[in-house]
Each structure stands twice: as C-alpha cells, then as structure tokens.
Amino acid sequence: MNYKISDIEKSFEGKIVENLGNNDYVIKINDKDHQLRILNMDAKGIEFILDQQYHKAKYLETSTNEINLVIDHVPVTLNMNTHFDEVVFKNSGGGGSGGAQLALKSQIPGKVVSIAVAEGDSVKKGDVICTLESMKMQVAVKAHKDGVLKNLKIKEGATVAKGDVIADLE
Structure with a gap:
C-alpha cells in the first residue's frame, strides 16, 4: 500500500514481508527491511516497537482514503494513495x-x-x-x-x- 503524509511531498510503500509469530513482523518500507513488534492494538490505537524504538499511535478519525493519527504526540494525516x-x-x-x-x-x-x-x-x-x-x-x-x-x-x-x-x- 502507498501512503502519503499531508504536507510532505514524499510517499512511501510499506508491506509485511514475513510474520514471525508472537506479533513480530518483518516489514519493508521503501525497499528497506524493518523489525516490527505490535505490543497492543485496539480501537483507540496501536503501541509498537519499530527497529527497537517504542511508538504509540492514537486514531483520531478515519475515512476511506484518509486517517488522522497522533504518533508519539505529533498529529499526522495519512492519505492512502492506492485505490x-x-x-x-x-x-x-x-x-x-x-x-x-x-x-x-x-x-x-x-x-x-x-x-x-x-x-x-x-x-x-x-x-x-x-x-x-x-x-x-x-x-x-x-x-x-x-x-x-x-x-x-x-x-x-x-x-x-x-x-x-x-x-x-x-
């Protein structure tokens, strides 16, 4: 899936490469592999460790092509470019x-x-x-x-x- 963050002209492509079990994944973002561990995920948001760094994302509102989040206390709007x-x-x-x-x-x-x-x-x-x-x-x-x-x-x-x-x- 391709995503574009508002106010940033770069877009990135991310996908799950491998499910390692126990909520551990190898993901690829723009052709680079990363380690992802999902700690907690519910209707309010997600807590995860990406490349050994803790992050917390809170969902604010979502439409079909856009999602408003707060990631590590920073408001972010993701525009999903793929159809x-x-x-x-x-x-x-x-x-x-x-x-x-x-x-x-x-x-x-x-x-x-x-x-x-x-x-x-x-x-x-x-x-x-x-x-x-x-x-x-x-x-x-x-x-x-x-x-x-x-x-x-x-x-x-x-x-x-x-x-x-x-x-x-x-």
Whole structure:
C-alpha cells in the first residue's frame, strides 16, 4: 500500500514481508527491511516497537482514503494513495483470467458492515456484494464476474479472515 503524509511531498510503500509469530513482523518500507513488534492494538490505537524504538499511535478519525493519527504526540494525516477498492476487487477474483473462479474471497480481514445482495440475486462484474470494515476503513467487496449469487457465507456483524469465501458466483 502507498501512503502519503499531508504536507510532505514524499510517499512511501510499506508491506509485511514475513510474520514471525508472537506479533513480530518483518516489514519493508521503501525497499528497506524493518523489525516490527505490535505490543497492543485496539480501537483507540496501536503501541509498537519499530527497529527497537517504542511508538504509540492514537486514531483520531478515519475515512476511506484518509486517517488522522497522533504518533508519539505529533498529529499526522495519512492519505492512502492506492485505490483500496480496486486492490480488493482485483485480489478477490476481479480482473483475473475470466470466469473460472466461482468463489468470491475476502482479501482483507474485517467485520461485515453491510450486505448489498441476497442468495439467488443476479449480479454483474463490479457490483458491490458487501462492505467490510478493517482498521477503521470501509471497503466494498465487488463481484469478480457476472453471475448468480449462491452460498452466501457471511452475515452482518460477523468477521471474516483474509481468504475466507464470501459467496459463490455461478
């Protein structure tokens, strides 16, 4: 994912390279590896150690493309430059090699905020199936092909993990 911090013209790309277990990760930021340990994470914020330095981030408010934080007592607004909906759509089967894949899968963990369709509904590629909330961001999960919705496997208020099947499209 690419992020841009307001008032700073630089942007950076970060991703998890390896999950070492016990909340320890190797992350890559702009092609440089860093050690990350998450100490505590809840709806209010996150405490973590990055390269042996303690940091605390408090969430203030979030929209789909922007998050306001206070990191180590410094207010920061992050603008997320990637098109998160497009990434989720592509990785849930959209933009792939045709209609071979039946299962629509979640590419992020999250809570099911709303469901826009019911079993038996006909959907077109790109139609919103449900909305997930992950890390205080709402993300639309869209149909990866035209078809009829079968085996809807989610309910409002339930949580899904990355890779969980949301529904089958036939």
